[in-house]
Amino acid sequence: MAVLSSLLCSPARLVTPSRLGFFWELAVRKRMTCHSLSVLRCCTSDTSNSSTDHLSSGLERYKDLQKYFNRRLKATYRRFSNTPDHSSICGHHHEYFIESDGIYRLDQRQSEPVSEQVLNLGQVSGQEEKTGLNEERKQRIQWTVQIIRLSPQEKHFAATLKTTNGDEPRCVVVRLGKRKSSPLDPPHVVFTLDKVLSFEWATDEVLFYTTLEGLRCGRVFRLDLTSGGSRITSVYEETHPDVFVEVALSRDRQILSINCSSRTSSEVLLIDTTASHLEPFLVQPRQPDLLYHVEHWRKGLIILTNTGPGQEYQVVQAPLSEPHMVSWVPVFAPGPGTAIKDMDVLGDHCVLVARTPAGELILVVVPLTHPKDAYTVQLPSWACAIQTKTPGVADQRGVLEFLISSPVHLPVPYCLNPADGLLLSGTGDETSPESQGNYTTTRLEACSQDGTLVPVTLFHSKPVEGLRQAPLLVHVYGAYGRDLNMEFCPEKRLLLEQGWTLAYCHIRGGGERGLFWQRQARVEGKQRGVEDLQACLHHLFSLGVSSPSLAALTACSAGAVPVGALCNRHPHMVRAVTLQAPFLDVLGAMEDPSLPLTLEDREEWGNPVGNPKHRLTISSYCPLHNITPQCYPSILLTAYSGDRRVPLAGVLRYTEQLKNAIHTHLTMKPESECEPAPNVVLNIQPGADHHGPDDFELMLEEEALTLAFLHTELDLDPPRPPRRRKRWHSCQGEVRNRTTMTETSTIMTTI
Numbered sequence: 001m002a003v004l005s006s007l008l009c010s011p012a013r014l015v016t017p018s019r020l021g022f023f024w025e026l027a028v029r030k031r032m033t034c035h036s037l038s039v040l041r042c043c044t045s046d047t048s049n050s051s052t053d054h055l056s057s058g059l060e061r062y063k064d065l066q067k068y069f070n071r072r073l074k075a076t077y078r079r080f081s082n083t084p085d086h087s088s089i090c091g092h093h094h095e096y097f098i099e100s101d102g103i104y105r106l107d108q109r110q111s112e113p114v115s116e117q118v119l120n121l122g123q124v125s126g127q128e129e130k131t132g133l134n135e136e137r138k139q140r141i142q143w144t145v146q147i148i149r150l151s152p153q154e155k156h157f158a159a160t161l162k163t164t165n166g167d168e169p170r171c172v173v174v175r176l177g178k179r180k181s182s183p184l185d186p187p188h189v190v191f192t193l194d195k196v197l198s199f200e201w202a203t204d205e206v207l208f209y210t211t212l213e214g215l216r217c218g219r220v221f222r223l224d225l226t227s228g229g230s231r232i233t234s235v236y237e238e239t240h241p242d243v244f245v246e247v248a249l250s251r252d253r254q255i256l257s258i259n260c261s262s263r264t265s266s267e268v269l270l271i272d273t274t275a276s277h278l279e280p281f282l283v284q285p286r287q288p289d290l291l292y293h294v295e296h297w298r299k300g301l302i303i304l305t306n307t308g309p310g311q312e313y314q315v316v317q318a319p320l321s322e323p324h325m326v327s328w329v330p331v332f333a334p335g336p337g338t339a340i341k342d343m344d345v346l347g348d349h350c351v352l353v354a355r356t357p358a359g360e361l362i363l364v365v366v367p368l369t370h371p372k373d374a375y376t377v378q379l380p381s382w383a384c385a386i387q388t389k390t391p392g393v394a395d396q397r398g399v400l401e402f403l404i405s406s407p408v409h410l411p412v413p414y415c416l417n418p419a420d421g422l423l424l425s426g427t428g429d430e431t432s433p434e435s436q437g438n439y440t441t442t443r444l445e446a447c448s449q450d451g452t453l454v455p456v457t458l459f460h461s462k463p464v465e466g467l468r469q470a471p472l473l474v475h476v477y478g479a480y481g482r483d484l485n486m487e488f489c490p491e492k493r494l495l496l497e498q499g500w501t502l503a504y505c506h507i508r509g510g511g512e513r514g515l516f517w518q519r520q521a522r523v524e525g526k527q528r529g530v531e532d533l534q535a536c537l538h539h540l541f542s543l544g545v546s547s548p549s550l551a552a553l554t555a556c557s558a559g560a561v562p563v564g565a566l567c568n569r570h571p572h573m574v575r576a577v578t579l580q581a582p583f584l585d586v587l588g589a590m591e592d593p594s595l596p597l598t599l600e601d602r603e604e605w606g607n608p609v610g611n612p613k614h615r616l617t618i619s620s621y622c623p624l625h626n627i628t629p630q631c632y633p634s635i636l637l638t639a640y641s642g643d644r645r646v647p648l649a650g651v652l653r654y655t656e657q658l659k660n661a662i663h664t665h666l667t668m669k670p671e672s673e674c675e676p677a678p679n680v681v682l683n684i685q686p687g688a689d690h691h692g693p694d695d696f697e698l699m700l701e702e703e704a705l706t707l708a709f710l711h712t713e714l715d716l717d718p719p720r721p722p723r724r725r726k727r728w729h730s731c732q733g734e735v736r737n738r739t740t741m742t743e744t745s746t747i748m749t750t751i
Contacts (some may be wrong), residue, residue: 065708090392155204198246250296340515347398349418384486405488445537472546478509479558481518507532556580564623577711583652629665633661634713640688
């Protein structure tokens, strides 16, 4: 599934808010527990240490509370370490799974199967000795598994690996055979490929893959494993700089697609894996504002495309022999206000994930032989995120397995049989009150300045009328047509348990209400997202949900734009702000075509160089270029020295200008209402890229600092010490590595 992500995404700036989601197509991700650099140690790129020391000051005041929250987070992660996921992969006779030291498999034909290691990450790390790295860096390198793909008859598997120091992913191809005679025998690594992002097996000997060059993925290669060795040939090269390319396999594994997508258009080439020549052919040539994704069904194609009413998504079909747009026949279009979020084809049924006008997730099952008999499957009202499981190579059951969750509700496994509409939930304690907690999900709508109703999702443990004194953390994004990430996040659960209220504002620019929701806040409409955020805060306060003195805003990457703009215009609406990998210099970035993403991102933000209206619009809201002397909320900015999507220089300029503006305000008006003076704190993490640290300990340090900052700046009562000291001490030991496996077909990550 996750088709719309690949339609809407291009190589732009994105951080998954909880960082439990995807890096491109993130099927398997480990957060390794290893000791490395301190999270508070500053490091910069192309910037002298002396120029950033004064910007990064102020971290020490949160140190003690950070240590406390680090212990609490470790205990919370341990408590939820058995959260259901999709981290195993089924072959014909084996089940493959990930451990901290490599990939293992179990032979399901055995009555008492014994695990066999098929890839040892330690041996992969050993290969670094040949690279001439210094000893300190060798010790810091830790490999984690990202994606695994089995060949059709389980003769080979390929896996992408990434290091915790932010290097580009490496793909290893391993030959599978009979059980090894000794556990010490090395894996049969037959080939190693660098900078591989997406990859799929067409046959047991042919692997198609894409490579990353800078932040762009525009080439497809073919690896042939022959008895005499191996051969790599180029299959496709994209010439448009704003187009991103990925390869994906249909659910029935008969069609491999080469998906070439920009923000506003798609072009798909198909390869019939059952044919001998494996040559790609074009479905529909690119044309402006046409998005489409292709699945295979019988001898035809099921296509999800934005040719429905209002240029929203609908389902069409076409014969495989005549796939062009003139042959597309409508199959299903949702009702007004219902937005299709994803599509899958199982047997003779098309299953759609959709969001209702009320904001709830539903499944729509469309019988492809009788589309008029489509029916809706209701999901629990608290469901905010859905994660589907990719079927194994031998899976012929025709059922959809998936997990549903929310930021504070643990993932719950479900299974849908589309033939009879039977929806079965998982068993065990995942659905027990002790596991899920007694929390309420409330869906609201705030009226924006132009009369548009903006959805807000609220999580709370008390009735709404009793939330006036509760601290409030407001989440926002609003760019690139992406929904806010609302998967389960232990940090959010911890906040709710401590009495916080959580709000998720689905402002325009995102995709919660369909493609028009994004179109309304692109380029010259970007102001609407800022107005939406203001309306959401005003609506929450008017309902008695918290107050400005107890409210904080949080955002990552492009979500920093509406937050920064709001702080410039209405700085008293919140008390504190936390920004991760923040995009704050929109005007400067869009003026500089030498930056990696400027040309692609002009479809989202506009072109201030070639269009005076675009320049005027960007200048009116750009956070960096609208700082003025006044009393701002306290702000924690977390930036990464290895971030190529959001240049560190823009974050540094923003921090310095903001500190200067606050100082000027306090100097001009010493008796102002700005008491106490706001704190602007910059935390620069060394080595990490736009997605933050992969290292588990560093990730906990970062989250603990954020919680300590919020607690301090909102002037909350000190947290109570733990009752059982022995239990807390035990929690300071080694924490189980956390494995997340999110199977998506996204070709990129947007801010």
